[in-house]
Amino acid sequence: MLLGLLLLSMICISSWNMSIPTKRACDACHRRKVRCNSHQPCGNCSQAGLSCTYDAIPQKKGPKGSRAKVISELRETQKQTDLAQASQSRRSSTSPPSSPKYGRASDLLTRELVESCTEFFFVHMYPTMPVLYRAQLQQAVAEMGHSVESYSLVTSLCAFMLIQPGIMLKNSPILDGAPGSATNPKLGSFLMEEAVRVRKGYDYIENPSITTCITSFFLFGCCFGLHKHNSGWLHLREATALAQILGMQDESSYAFDNVIENSRKRRLFWLLFVTERAYALQKHRPLTLHATIGLPTLDQDSSLAGFIHLVNLYRPFDDNFIGLWNKSRTDCSPFTLAHLQQQLTEALPTFLNTTESQAADLRTSQQWLRTMVWQLSITNGFLSSNSPDTSMTFRFPIEIAKDLVAVTTQFSIQSMEVHGIGLIEKVFDVACTLIDVMSCVLVPSSPHPYEPGPQEYLNQLLTLISTLRGGESRYLPLIMTKIRDTLPTILSALPPDLAKKMASNGADKSQHEGTPSSTGSSPYSTPPILPYYPLA
Template identity: 25%
Template sequence: MPSKRACDCCRVRKIKCNGERPCKACARISLQCTYLKVPQKTGPKRPKNTTLNNIKALQGQLDPQWQGGLGSVASRADVATTPFPGELSLVPTTPAFEYSYQRVPLSSLRPYLELFREKLQPIWLLVTIHDLDRWIAADTVDQETYVLLTALSAATITRLQLGDGRDGGRMAARQMALECQRARHSFNYLGLANEYSIAVSFFLHIYFANADRGGATGPMYLREAISFAHMMNLHVESTYAAYPEPVADHLRTVYFLLLVTERGHCLHHVHLRIPLMLDPTIPLPDAQRVSTPLVGPGFVGLLALFLFLDREICYHLRRDPRLSIPRDALLTIHRRLQAHPLPSRLVTKVQQVDIVVTLFWMQILFWQIALADQLSLSLTLPIEVTQRLLTVRDSYGFDPHTFELHGTTMERKLTLIGDALADVIICSPFAHNSTQQVCHWKELLRGLARIVFDMREFDSDLRLKFRHKLSLALGATQMTKRLSFTQELNSDTPSSSTDHEDPDPDAVDEDFELGGLVGPTTTTF
C-alpha cells in the first residue's frame, strides 16, 4: 500500500512522490528510496521549561501543599548512572523508554552490522565480535544500543561506499547519522560516560571525517570521544583494577585506539593545530588478550608506530607551519622507522596493509620534514620506499580491496608517497632522458599509481592533484579525464611530444592546482 508521505529523496528534491517502495521518481534515476525521516508530531507543542516552572511556582503560591505536576517526575534517563564494571559484554545504562517516533527497523540495520563484523571490526575495535553477534541476532534493542547501531551503520556505509550509486550511499549514511543524533538527544547522553558513549562519538567522527572533509564536525566528535574516555579515567592505571580482566583489556584497547586515531589526525591535519589530549600513561594492551583473535598483534604493531610521535614532536608540528622539529628528534625517528620490522604474517591482511603503508608513509613524511630543515638524508629515499612497498605488496598478496577498506586515510598515505617519488623524478637532471635508471623510477611510480587508482575514489580533489603530479613526472602534459587511468599507466608508448620537453602548465586542465615541485612544500595533510 502506498505511503501517505513523501520518501526522503523526494522530500529533499521537493518533488511529488507517489509513495511506492521504491517510488517512481527514485526508480527513474536509480536513487535508493528510503522513508527514514520521522514525521513531526502534529498538535500543540509541549510547553517550554520556563513556562512549566512559572506554572509550578504559581500553583505553589496558591496552594502550599501542592507538590505534583509535570516537573515533579524526573526523567529516568537523567538519573541513569554508569554501572559498576562486571560483565564482558556491553550493558546499556539507559532503561527502556516508550517513544512516539518510528525507529529504523533492526532488519534495515542488520546488513550493515554484518558487513562491519566481516570487514571493519579488525580496524575499529571499539565493539567486540561477541556484542556484534548478540545485536545481529536480537529482535529488539534498547535506546542506547539503537543509537550506537545507527552511528556504526553511518560509518560503515561511508567507509565502504555502500548504496545504489554514490549519491544514494551518501544519502543513506546521512540519514543514519541524523537519526543517531536525534535518538541520542532523547536522553541525557552527556551524563553517561561508558563504552557506548565513546563508540557513538567515535563512529560519528568517522562518518563526518569522510562526509565533511575539512569541516570541524569530525574533529569535534573525536574530541567528545576522548572526553568520555577521560571521564571514565581510562588514562589512569588504577581504574582498570575495578574491572574483570577481559573488560579491562577491552577498555585498554579502546583507549589506545583513540590515541592512535588522535595522533593520525594530528599528522593529516597539521593546519588545525589541535593539541594532543592522550598520552601513553598506562601499559600497552597485551596482544594475546585483545578481544578478537589474530587482531591483537597487528593492533599493537600499529600502535608502536604512532608511539614514535611523542607530545614534543606533535607540539612542533602544530606550532610551526614549516614543520620545524629538533634535528636530534628527527634523526631518532628516522632511524627507528628504518629499523622497524614488517608485520607478522599471522595477523589479518587488513592490519598488515595498515602497518606496512603507515610505516612507509611515516618514513616519507619525516624525510620531507628533514629536507625542509636541510638535514642530510638520502634524496633517493622515496625510490627505495616505493620499491619496498611494491615488493611487500607482492610478497604479502595484498589486493585492491584490502587497501580501500582503510578509506581516505589510505588514499592520503599512498598519494603522499607517490608525490614524493614524482618530485624526485621531476627534480632529477635526467628526468626527461630515457635512461635506464629514470625509466625504472617511472615504472615504480606507475606501479604505485595502479594501487591508488585500483581503489575506489574517496577524495576527488586529492585524485586530481595526484593525476597532475603524475602527468608532470611521467612526461604527459594533459591527462584526459574520461580515459581509464589504469590503461594510461599500462601504456608502453610514451608521448613523443614530451619526451624531451618540459611540461607546459598552460596545457594542463584548469581544474588542476599547480604547486611547487620540492617535496616539503607540496606536502598536504
C-alpha cells in the first residue's frame, strides 16, 4: 500500500513538471550569451533596441565571444534587412527591373531615366562612340535584375550621360542647381559610384567581355567630366588592358566571332585608341594601344564616316610623338613637326558628310591638335618669325584661332555641348595659347582695317566658353585670371556684355577649382616665348 502511494506521488510530480513551460532564451539573448526573461519582447532586446524573436533552432553551447561585437553584428544585420524591405516597399512601376541586392540607386535609376539616357546616347553620342547597339542595350536593361554585368553597364551609361554631355532632366531627384541645369554631376556621381560598387560583385578581370570593357570606358568618361583624373586614368587603363586581354589588338582574333560582334570589337578598339591619345596629350600619359588592326568599314553603317575621320586625325600621334611630348625622347626635328602639321591640315575634307555634332568635334579637335604640335615646335626652338612655313612661325596660333572661330560659328551650341568638358577644354587651350602669343609677340591688330584681328578672335573664343553650358564650367574664371595676370590691357577691349558676364563669374572661383593658368588646367604648359618678337 505504501509502495503504491509512493509511485502515484512520483507520477504526479513528473506530470506537473512536464506541464510547466520551459523557459527559453530569445535568439538575440542566446547569441549574446546573456540571461533572458523569455518575455515578448524580453528586457534585454527592449533595452538594446533589437527585434526579439524565437526562430533559431537550439544548438550546443560553444565558446563565449565579445558581447559588444555580437550586438553590433546583430544591429547591422537587422539594419540591412530593414533597409532592403524599405527599398522594396518604395519601388514603383516606374522603376527598372533591378534587384535590391544590386542597387542602392534603385529609387534614382528609374525607367524614365534609363530611357532618357539611352535615347540621348543614340541620338547625340552614338556617331562619336558607335560601340553599343539598341537591341543589345535593351537586352542589358531587361537583364539588370539578375545580371551584375548588365546592371553595371546601364548604370555607368546613365552616369556618363548625366556628367559629360549633360542631359537635361525635367524632374531630377538630385540636382546641384535649379531644375533644368545643364549638368547633373551629383546624380551622375552617385550612379558612377554605384556602378563601381556593384561591379566588384563579380570577377570581371578574369572573365572580361566587351560589356565590361565598355563599362570601364564610361567610368573613365564620368571621372573626366568630374575632374577626377587619377581615377579616370585608372579606368581608361583598365579599359585598354581588358581590350588587350580580349585580343582586340590582334587582327587574327576577328576571325572567330560573328560579323556583328567583330564590328563592335573593332569600333571599341579604335574608340579607345583615339581616347588614349587625346588623354595622353592632355595629361602627359603613355600609350598602350597601337594601330595594329584595320579600320571599321562603312558597309553596314554609313554614319561611321565621321568616326573614321576622327581616327585618322589622331593616328599620326604615335609613340614617337608622345615620347617627344612627354620628354622621354629628344630626337625631334622641325621637318617631322612641319610634316605633321601638313597631315593635320589635310586630314579632313572641306565638306564633311557627317552629323553636326560629329563635325563640331572633328573641326575643334583638328585645331586643338595643330596647337599641340605648335607647342612642341616652340619647346624645341624650331620657330622663326620669317619661316616660309606658317606653321613654324610665332604667329601660327593666331591662324589657328581664326580657323577655330570660323568653324565654331557654323555649329549650334547643342552640337558642341554634347561633347562635354572635353570640347570646352580644347577651346580653352587654343584661347590660352592665343593670349600667350598676344602678350609676348608684337602682333598688329589686323593686317587690314576691316578684317578681324587677334583681339576679335579672342573675344569670340571667350564668348563661346562663356556660352557653353551657360558658362558654368570652371574654365571661364580660369581664363579670366590668366588674362589679368598675363595681358590685363586687353580687358578694356572686351565687349561690355562679355566683360560683365566674366566679371559676374569671378576669378575667385578658380582658386578652389584649379590653378589659374594653362599649367594646371590645360593639357600643356605654354613654353616660354622671348618677349616682343616682331611679326612680319
